[in-house]
Amino acid sequence: DAGVIQSPRHEVTEMGQEVTLRCKPISGHDYLFWYRQTMMRGLELLIYFNNNVPIDDSGMPEDRFSAKMPNASFSTLKIQPSEPRDSAVYFCASSLLGSPLHFGNGTRLTVT
Amino acid sequence: KNEVEQSPQNLTAQEGEFITINCSYSVGISALHWLQQHPGGGIVSLFMLSSGKKKHGRLIATINIQEKHSSLHITASHPRDSAVYICAAWYNNNDMRFGAGTRLTVKP
Numbered sequence: 001d002a003g004v005i006q007s008p009r010h011e012v013t014e015m016g017q018e019v020t021l022r023c024k025p026i027s028g029h030d031y032l033f034w035y036r037q038t039m040m041r042g043l044e045l046l047i048y049f050n051n052n053v054p055i056d057d058s059g060m061p062e063d064r065f066s067a068k069m070p071n072a073s074f075s076t077l078k079i080q081p082s083e084p085r086d087s088a089v090y091f092c093a094s095s096l097l098g099s100p101l102h103f104g105n106g107t108r109l110t111v112t
Numbered sequence: 113k114n115e116v117e118q119s120p121q122n123l124t125a126q127e128g129e130f131i132t133i134n135c136s137y138s139v140g141i142s143a144l145h146w147l148q149q150h151p152g153g154g155i156v157s158l159f160m161l162s163s164g165k166k167k168h169g170r171l172i173a174t175i176n177i178q179e180k181h182s183s184l185h186i187t188a189s190h191p192r193d194s195a196v197y198i199c200a201a202w203y204n205n206n207d208m209r210f211g212a213g214t215r216l217t218v219k220p
Contacts, residue, residue: 033208043210045207045209045210048208055206058207089153091155098143100145100160101145101147101157103147103154103155103157105153105154106153108153
């Protein structure tokens, strides 16, 4: 299995632009998580899905952030408009119920 | 309030030493994860546990539900164990909180 695949690996954009991060979970996994990691705040859970349905998005920082999972093999995290404080590494992870998390390699986002 | 406290923040050891990293959490978790993040940034899940003890190779994770405390032990540490170790508590209210991480350096 290829593991959790995230794209792009790096994204540099200007303030105000829309950013879309993508994630392909491991086939068969029914949970998908989006996390953000910064030096100041460490790792934070943004949102997670179960069977493609968003279960808890209380970690999403504000309305500029949105996430979708149109099918079991694809999810997106969108920031519109982006701001410099959104600069971070964004991780996607997937799992089966009661099983360990499998992380993607992350997307390093820089907003200038 | 769902908190996770990890200690120590930094740890330097000599190769071969026994290492312990501690994690305390608030009441009401359903599972606790131990993660390893290497300098390249990738994150690997080491353990997920809700009770007792788990072992994988030189790594051992324990959890004490009554004391709301978990430990990660590394026996016969090796320089390749150098990484940041993060504990994460999955709370019953669907909240997941992370410790600040322990940066481990094992010197040859």
